[in-house]
Amino acid sequence: MTLWQEFSKGIVRENPVLKILLGFCPTLAVTTLVINALGMGAATTFVLVSSNLAIALVARFIPENVRIPCYIVIIATFVTVVELLIQAFSPALNAALGIYIPLIVVNCIILGRAEAFASKNPVLPSILDGLGMGLGFTFALVILASIREIFGNGTWLGFNVIGIEGFSPILFFALPPGAFLGLGLLIALVSAYQRKR
Amino acid sequence: MNDILAIIIGGIFVNNVIFIKFMGLCPYIGVAKRIDTAVGMSLGVLFVITLASTITFFINYAVLVPFNIEFMRTVTFILVIAALVQMVELVVRKLSSTLYNALGIYLPLITTNCAVLGVALLAIKNDYNFWQMLAYAVSSSLGFGLALIIFAGIRTKLDSADIPLPFRGVPIALIVASILAMAFMGFSNMVK
Amino acid sequence: MRGVIVMTIIGIIAALTMAVANNLTQGPIAAAKGRTKYEALQEIFPFKIASVKDSESNGVVFFEVSGTKGESASALELGTTQGYAGLIEVLIGFDADCNILDYKVVTHSETPGLGDKITQDDFRAQFRGKGLKNFDWRVNKDGGDVDAVTAATISSRAISGALERGLKLFAEKYPNKCAGSKKE
Numbered sequence: 001m002t003l004w005q006e007f008s009k010g011i012v013r014e015n016p017v018l019k020i021l022l023g024f025c026p027t028l029a030v031t032t033l034v035i036n037a038l039g040m041g042a043a044t045t046f047v048l049v050s051s052n053l054a055i056a057l058v059a060r061f062i063p064e065n066v067r068i069p070c071y072i073v074i075i076a077t078f079v080t081v082v083e084l085l086i087q088a089f090s091p092a093l094n095a096a097l098g099i100y101i102p103l104i105v106v107n108c109i110i111l112g113r114a115e116a117f118a119s120k121n122p123v124l125p126s127i128l129d130g131l132g133m134g135l136g137f138t139f140a141l142v143i144l145a146s147i148r149e150i151f152g153n154g155t156w157l158g159f160n161v162i163g164i165e166g167f168s169p170i171l172f173f174a175l176p177p178g179a180f181l182g183l184g185l186l187i188a189l190v191s192a193y194q195r196k197r
Numbered sequence: 198m199n200d201i202l203a204i205i206i207g208g209i210f211v212n213n214v215i216f217i218k219f220m221g222l223c224p225y226i227g228v229a230k231r232i233d234t235a236v237g238m239s240l241g242v243l244f245v246i247t248l249a250s251t252i253t254f255f256i257n258y259a260v261l262v263p264f265n266i267e268f269m270r271t272v273t274f275i276l277v278i279a280a281l282v283q284m285v286e287l288v289v290r291k292l293s294s295t296l297y298n299a300l301g302i303y304l305p306l307i308t309t310n311c312a313v314l315g316v317a318l319l320a321i322k323n324d325y326n327f328w329q330m331l332a333y334a335v336s337s338s339l340g341f342g343l344a345l346i347i348f349a350g351i352r353t354k355l356d357s358a359d360i361p362l363p364f365r366g367v368p369i370a371l372i373v374a375s376i377l378a379m380a381f382m383g384f385s386n387m388v389k
Numbered sequence: 390m391r392g393v394i395v396m397t398i399i400g401i402i403a404a405l406t407m408a409v410a411n412n413l414t415q416g417p418i419a420a421a422k423g424r425t426k427y428e429a430l431q432e433i434f435p436f437k438i439a440s441v442k443d444s445e446s447n448g449v450v451f452f453e454v455s456g457t458k459g460e461s462a463s464a465l466e467l468g469t470t471q472g473y474a475g476l477i478e479v480l481i482g483f484d485a486d487c488n489i490l491d492y493k494v495v496t497h498s499e500t501p502g503l504g505d506k507i508t509q510d511d512f513r514a515q516f517r518g519k520g521l522k523n524f525d526w527r528v529n530k531d532g533g534d535v536d537a538v539t540a541a542t543i544s545s546r547a548i549s550g551a552l553e554r555g556l557k558l559f560a561e562k563y564p565n566k567c568a569g570s571k572k573e
Contacts, residue, residue: 021226021367024219024222024223024226025219025220025221025222025223025311028219028222029218029219068279069276069279072275072276072279073272073276076271076272076275076276077272079271080268080269080271080272083271084268098322099315099318099319099322102270102271102314102318103220103311103314103315103318105271105275105314106275106309106310106311106314107311108223108309111309175378175382176216176217176219176378176382177375177376177378177379177382178375179219179375180371180372180374180375180378181371181372181375183371184364184367184368184369184370184371184372184374184375185368185372187367187368187371188361188363188364188368189363191362191363191368192362192363195362195363
């Protein structure tokens, strides 16, 4: 695989949410607004890239039996750093994402990439893999958030996009059931498209 | 006493971990294929969430707060949970082989179940006292179990249904979850 | 044995990294919190705020706000866990008659698009100028005067409950100033 492929595979072909079906918890929870999806995507990408980098560097020194605890400590460290940074520089995002920021630790995508990729590959491909997967995750989040924000709130990224007089948002999409339905339909769509080809 | 009751009803129905808080979805989609495995997983989660929340509660107020190192909460909690799951697995294996056969395979999966970390963190974030925390942990895991068992029941029926190909597997599970979440939202006026 | 050593080293490096990050961000986090509070107070009071003095008693923070032209007013902040999705913290500003001037929700995790309507102007407007005497602080569903947000009765109840509690606490804290406005 070329470096470009290592980077690009996570965005569409092996999209962590829509194809590999991981990380549903943050995907469903924060996608009420596009801005929250972007914030969560950026935070997760940061953690993915830095933990992939750190693990690619140290993996060969870690004995097999303490592998997972070591990875968890490394990931949790970067999550804490991100949490502190968000608290310091974007209190509004901190209030919106709340408990789902520390929960990045248990996002299966991150431990999954550490195990499946970073522990077996050199530094540069690992960084690109993390970046690609992070962007793919963000991409999936933004699509779902766009559906939910446009129908559930009548806006996109805070701008009023539905210019119809008397439009009343379909609250269903802003609520938990709308999140489940939206993601279910998205994944079905991706799978139907794949079958067609 | 009233607030304990509110927390319990809230944990099971109103703020159901799966349908409203979106935590613990991996086992919901992966494990809940048959009712007996769903029951086994629920029992394992009930045990781990209750124990983990209690331990992390004391660690938080006896270590993290006095030493002013609350920024290490995430890393401490996740390590405690991982260690706890390992220990529970060892103890269960020693104590009873029937219990181990019933729960054993679910235990490793629980570490990455975000409901465990989520409940432990929320108990601290909501400023619960000990009894409130306990009520919250037990009722959240009961809510988790309820969701898992309901879904496993539906899934046994889904197996014989004629579902369009692209919807098979995860998409239909999410759509079922959507309908169940709507039902659970009906509980939202239960607690005053 | 090697496992233990490696884990310890990683643990120490991780702890150091977090400690450094914590040290570096502590200042900005405190500043951000202060700024949020200041902005919230500024949104409540119609005059330009010059200084804020805060004091805490029993988990409730009281604010003495002075304006640039010598105005003065008071506010308090309290939390309630009666909301739909956990803790709601409100900052309540009072007018000269010890009635509600306005309030601002500082943190909440209510459902976006539904429960979060409690932060919006249409809902807040009904409380302005209301005190313990001239208002029934129950939601209309329970026979009171509060127009609850459609489909978000719990969030509405949490807010009106917090405001009522705020009024009582405020009257207790300033018994002289609020004499006559306290419910018998």
